[in-house]
Amino acid sequence: MSTELFQKMAQSVIDGEVELAEELARQALAQGIDPLAAINEGFVVGVNTVGDQFACGEMFLPDLVLAGEVMKAAVAILEPEMARRGTHREMLGQVVIGTVEGDIHDIGKTLVATMLSASGFQVYDLGVDVPIARFVEKAQEVKANIVGLSALLTTTMVRQKDVIEALEEAGLRPQVKVMVGGAPVTRGWANEIGADGYSEDAIGAVAVARQLVGA
Amino acid sequence: MARNIQSITNPRLRLEILSPEDVRRIHTATLDVIESVGVRFPSERALDIWAAHGAQVDRESTVVKAPGHLIEEALKKAPPAYILAARDPAQDLPLDGNHVFVGTDGCGVEVLDLESGQRRRSCLQDVADIARVGDYTEEVAFHWVAVSAQDYPPQTRSLWELAAIWENSTKHAQTESIYSEREARAAVEMAAAIVGGKEALRQRPVLSVMECTAPPLGHDGGSLDAALVAAEFGLPTGFMTMTSCASTAPATLAGNLVVGNAEVISGLALIQLAYPGAPVFYAAAQTVMDLRTGGYTGGGPEDFLFGAATNVLSDFYNVPLSMGSFATGAKTANWQAGIENSLSTFMASIVMSDMLLGVGLLHGSRIWSYEQMLLDCEIFGIVRKMMEGIVVDDETLALDAIRAVGPGGNFLSQKHTKRHMRELWVPRYFDRRPYNVWEERQDGAWEWAHEEARRILATHQPDPLDPTLSAEFRRIIASVA
Numbered sequence: 001m002s003t004e005l006f007q008k009m010a011q012s013v014i015d016g017e018v019e020l021a022e023e024l025a026r027q028a029l030a031q032g033i034d035p036l037a038a039i040n041e042g043f044v045v046g047v048n049t050v051g052d053q054f055a056c057g058e059m060f061l062p063d064l065v066l067a068g069e070v071m072k073a074a075v076a077i078l079e080p081e082m083a084r085r086g087t088h089r090e091m092l093g094q095v096v097i098g099t100v101e102g103d104i105h106d107i108g109k110t111l112v113a114t115m116l117s118a119s120g121f122q123v124y125d126l127g128v129d130v131p132i133a134r135f136v137e138k139a140q141e142v143k144a145n146i147v148g149l150s151a152l153l154t155t156t157m158v159r160q161k162d163v164i165e166a167l168e169e170a171g172l173r174p175q176v177k178v179m180v181g182g183a184p185v186t187r188g189w190a191n192e193i194g195a196d197g198y199s200e201d202a203i204g205a206v207a208v209a210r211q212l213v214g215a
Numbered sequence: 216m217a218r219n220i221q222s223i224t225n226p227r228l229r230l231e232i233l234s235p236e237d238v239r240r241i242h243t244a245t246l247d248v249i250e251s252v253g254v255r256f257p258s259e260r261a262l263d264i265w266a267a268h269g270a271q272v273d274r275e276s277t278v279v280k281a282p283g284h285l286i287e288e289a290l291k292k293a294p295p296a297y298i299l300a301a302r303d304p305a306q307d308l309p310l311d312g313n314h315v316f317v318g319t320d321g322c323g324v325e326v327l328d329l330e331s332g333q334r335r336r337s338c339l340q341d342v343a344d345i346a347r348v349g350d351y352t353e354e355v356a357f358h359w360v361a362v363s364a365q366d367y368p369p370q371t372r373s374l375w376e377l378a379a380i381w382e383n384s385t386k387h388a389q390t391e392s393i394y395s396e397r398e399a400r401a402a403v404e405m406a407a408a409i410v411g412g413k414e415a416l417r418q419r420p421v422l423s424v425m426e427c428t429a430p431p432l433g434h435d436g437g438s439l440d441a442a443l444v445a446a447e448f449g450l451p452t453g454f455m456t457m458t459s460c461a462s463t464a465p466a467t468l469a470g471n472l473v474v475g476n477a478e479v480i481s482g483l484a485l486i487q488l489a490y491p492g493a494p495v496f497y498a499a500a501q502t503v504m505d506l507r508t509g510g511y512t513g514g515g516p517e518d519f520l521f522g523a524a525t526n527v528l529s530d531f532y533n534v535p536l537s538m539g540s541f542a543t544g545a546k547t548a549n550w551q552a553g554i555e556n557s558l559s560t561f562m563a564s565i566v567m568s569d570m571l572l573g574v575g576l577l578h579g580s581r582i583w584s585y586e587q588m589l590l591d592c593e594i595f596g597i598v599r600k601m602m603e604g605i606v607v608d609d610e611t612l613a614l615d616a617i618r619a620v621g622p623g624g625n626f627l628s629q630k631h632t633k634r635h636m637r638e639l640w641v642p643r644y645f646d647r648r649p650y651n652v653w654e655e656r657q658d659g660a661w662e663w664a665h666e667e668a669r670r671i672l673a674t675h676q677p678d679p680l681d682p683t684l685s686a687e688f689r690r691i692i693a694s695v696a
Binding site: 054057060061062104105107108111153154155156158183184186188189200201202203 | 257322324325336363365369372394429433435436461462463466504505506507508509510511579581
């Protein structure tokens with residue numbers, strides 16, 4: 001009986017149906033199904049299918065992002081029961097991400113955050129125009145494995161360097177890896193400022209993040 | 216010496232891409248969005264202006280909801296035509312609906328070095344060199360800041376870039392790299408120094424200011440403050456939307472036009488509320504998200520349609536348009552670049568977009584290529600020739616010449632041929648040589664453009680800027696730092 005429910009869960013992710021996924025998550029709780037099983041044997045299967053279809057060119061980025069949203073919504077419903085049972089999902093790592101101070105550009109950063117979250121990272125999105133100290137505080141607070149810094153302007157790009165220096169001063173390097181991105185950011189710039197990872201797009205960013213945490 | 220400028224004028228081709236009913240529906244939808252959804256204006260000054268004119272202002276979210284009549288009445292105050300002045304008055308550009316002018320693209324972050332061939336970070340010397348080639352090139356009518364002077368501090372970088380352009384070209388400068396009130400005020404000082412004061416600057420705006428919106432439905436605070444300063448001193452001011460289907464705009468093209476239109480006309484309305492009658496322009500480079508990477512595409516059929524559709528909108532609001540064309544997503548000056556830049560430029564030109572941005576950048580406006588710049592100029596030359604259309608009159612029907620030659624002869628030695636042959640387009644970069652000549656050298660457009668760029672940089676001396684002006688620029692910039 002749960003097999004059929006798991007299949008529906010996977011399909012709800014593939015179809016990008018948030019409300020349906022939430023309803024299926026509630027059904028699982030009502031039936032006393034282990035929430036961790038619902039995630040791993042239901043929703044994650046859908047996420048993986050979308051990922052595979054994306055890789056072979058059959059599905060597109062909006063499919064991936066929507067799958068990530070569905071997953072997030074379903075997990076939110078299952079989380080209280082997981083906490084009650086004392087179980088939790090195995091995450092690939094803790095990521096603190098944001099757009100640097102003076103820069104309000106949101107979409108690239110949000111896309112990377114969504115993709116990392118959908119790929120099994122715990123993501124803390126600090127938003128845009130984030131002060132240097134805020135990155136450091138949050139990285140300390142959540143014991144971050146990765147800090148992601150976005151910038152769209154050549155004038156704000158320099159802040160990425162400032163954050164790396166601040167992380168160093170706070171003694172958080174090298175246990176915190178730094179990833180940088182944004183339209184004007186290049187691999188050369190990433191190397192020069194001592195960043196550990198760089199990607200030009202969100203899909204590449206997931207691969208880089210996995211590599212940085214050894215997953 | 217200062218060079219002639221080639222523009223498209225008196226066009227004979229036409230395209231109806233949107234019907235009057237289509238435009239009315241886009242306009243109505245746009246006003247609905249501005250009034251019921253709102254647009255973000257994260258600037259105290261901008262919010263004060265909106266509030267003073269009765270718009271609904273949320274200070275916390277910075278979202279402004281303005282009634283349609285407020286937007287419409289404000290836009291009516293915008294002048295329909297004006298000039299972009301140049302250091303050399305012979306190079307002034309009338310934005311009158313009957314000219315299409317090309318600028319350099321901007322703002323790139325890397326340069327394909329002309330000598331080493333290597334890709335490297337852009338610096339101030341690149342801004343100067345590109346301005347000098349632009350000064351020489353007849354197709355380039357005005358300058359954007361083509362690449363970022365990343366060897367200069369962010370606080371004054373935009374001002375050093377302007378100084379480098381004016382020191383190397385007599386043509387109009389339009390900056391897209393000023394994002395703060397402080398820099399805008401200094402830029403006004405620099406422009407005023409060139410023309411002999413702030414009153415003269417109103418008559419002869421040698422500088423115009425283009426600010427990007429922050430889609431969907433937002434503006435950047437510093438950019439708004441900078442635009443308000445520019446408008447205060449009569450500098451032509453525009454807002455550019457780069458809404459992208461499926462990411463910062465709906466996946467449908469009409470929906471994209473609505474979101475971008477809401478950003479641009481709300482920005483232009485703000486300027487008119489603050490400074491009624493200030494010269495403003497519409498600017499756009501809408502695109503679609505690449506469905507695989509999420510990236511900016513910089514070309515494709517949707518972009519070409521946007522290129523033609525946007526001038527219909529700016530005509531509806533009766534303001535000039537600065538339209539993104541060229542700006543290929545290709546990594547090198549290749550097949551893709553040729554297709555994208557030709558079609559985008561043709562579609563933006565056939566509707567008589569006033570300004571086209573712009574020549575020279577690859578990879579979605581990130582990497583400067585001198586070769587691409589000159590090949591883009593060639594593309595503009597082709598489009599310009601096409602826009603002349605086919606003239607039909609007694610002289611062009613050429614009956615006398617046809618009678619003189621008769622069946623089986625040829626037209627080579629006809630006076631009529633000699634009279635008209637120079638109207639035919641002659642390529643600089645198309646390969647029309649015999650096959651064996653090509654086979655010996657195996658070269659082509661890229662190599663010829665490469666050599667031409669090197670020749671221009673080695674030989675072209677622009678009309679120099681008065682050294683006291685250069686000194687004045689440095690004093691102004693130092694006062695900001």
